[in-house]
Amino acid sequence: MKRFIVSFYVIIIVMWMFSCETRQGSATLELSRDSAELEEQQTPSNTEEYDAITENKFQDALKNPLSTFSIDVDAASYSNVRRFINNGQRPPKDAVRIEEMINYFDYDYDQPKGDDPFAVITEISTAPWNAKHKLVHIGLQGKKIATDNLPPSNLVFLIDVSGSMDEPNKLPLLKTSFKMLVEQLREEDHVAIVVYAGAAGLVLEPTSGANKKAIIEALDDLEAGGSTAGGAGIQLAYDIAKKHFKAGGNNRVILATDGDFNIGESSNASMELLIEEKRKNGVFLTVLGFGMGNYKDSKMETLSDKGNGNYAYIDNITEARKVLVNEFGGTLFTIAKDVKLQVEFNPAKVKAYRLIGYENRMLKSEDFNNDKEDAGELGSGHTVTALYEIIPVGVESEFYKIDDLKYQTTQVNPSANTSIELLTIKLRYKKPDEDVSKLIVHPLVDDNIPLANTTDNFRWSASVASFGMLLRESEYVNDFAYGKVIQMAQGAKGDDTEGHRIEFINMVKAFGSTASADGH
Structure with a gap:
């Protein structure tokens, strides 16, 4: 009987201890949940929003000879990207709009001399990130009004x-x-x-x-x-x-x-x-x-x-x-509104092309001559720069391989074979208080200028574009690493009176060292 009573009390004590442990475990779990909820309340969630960007691909100059887009003088993407990098973060890919990074900087373009409110400047050389490809630089310089x-x-x-x-x-x-x-x-x-x-x-x-x-x-x-x-x-x-x-x-x-x-x-x-x-x-x-x-x-x-x-x-x-x-x-102060560009490529000289950036500014071919179609505005003294990467005819590129059509062919105008023009740029713009556009036509000839002999404008825009491509992890950037971006930018810094270009170089240095350490 005594043995039974002892066993009974042992069972009671064990059950009491188990109950205490269970309550303690529940309390610990509740405390953990409360701590997690408090931490979540104290740590603000990131709800930033960016429109998705799909990088422009190479287009066939024979089947799709026209490239049409609206200008973009905005520079918000660059300063936003800088904010991320200065905070030790890699910017989201969709926050990187390459055209806005390029257009953040001033370029040493000549002021317009005629009646038009802007001048058109063009240049072509080798694409720094792909020696088999060409890079076309198109610049617009708005008239500066005192x-x-x-x-x-x-x-x-x-x-x-x-x-x-x-x-x-x-x-x-x-x-x-x-x-x-x-x-x-x-x-x-x-x-x-x-x-x-x-x-x-x-x-x-x-x-x-x-x-x-x-x-x-x-x-x-x-x-x-x-x-x-x-x-x-x-x-x-x-x-x-x-x-x-x-x-x-x-x-x-x-x-x-x-x-x-x-x-x-x-x-x-x-x-x-x-x-x-x-x-x-x-x-x-x-x-x-x-x-x-x-x-x-x-x-x-x-x-x-x-x-x-x-x-x-x-x-x-x-x-x-x-x-x-x-x-x-x-x-x-706007000096020209609804500014559009349309580039026609000569298929006798250009195999394929792609516009770098401007993905959310693309227009249909027929929009170019439609004065009801909205486009970008150009302000007093503003510059706008656009870059095209080109695969010349006769060049084999891993980035553009397409079979010939089986059921049809597209004939090239015989004059295209004898023309020295690589492409023709057409621009339309309206005066700020008018609704009818004016046309400007500007052909481009490839003078085969080596990259080292190009202007600072050309090489600076290319260095910024290549950094943007690296941030977006573009397939087209090849092995053009951060060190090459820095080297090209340093050689194209120019006067840099406001210090914006040296700031860019230092930013690429800082980010490049971090990205290399992280394996990006």
């Missing part, structure tokens, strides 16, 4: 003051940036300020640029909080711009935001329709992006593309000075 001769401005600052802007690199940087812009304004220029958060409102009636104190005080009073009624803000800003429209002047809405619209007209499609409708009133759009983590690049690019405007990403005060002070005229 600030005193610029038309009066009717500007509406449209500023996002929602809760998501309450970070040091958002609203505070935005205020500082706009103050720099205000310092550039003249007495004949006028500024209104519209803000939006849970709702949109006018915080400053149109005010002369001579009254800088009032404009700056209105900026200083802005505080962030609430949700993001972006659609209502855009509607109100355009209404104000239209009400105070200056005939023959510069009428423009300047939108500053992280792009995180979440109330009202928030979808890209809705915003696109709204902006397309508003641009018919002759009001242009500049989009300035700020911040990180929830940055909506895809939305910002859509707005600027459809609003007859341009788009810049401001990651620091130096970039603000570049965009709003050094490039004041190019950012805010």
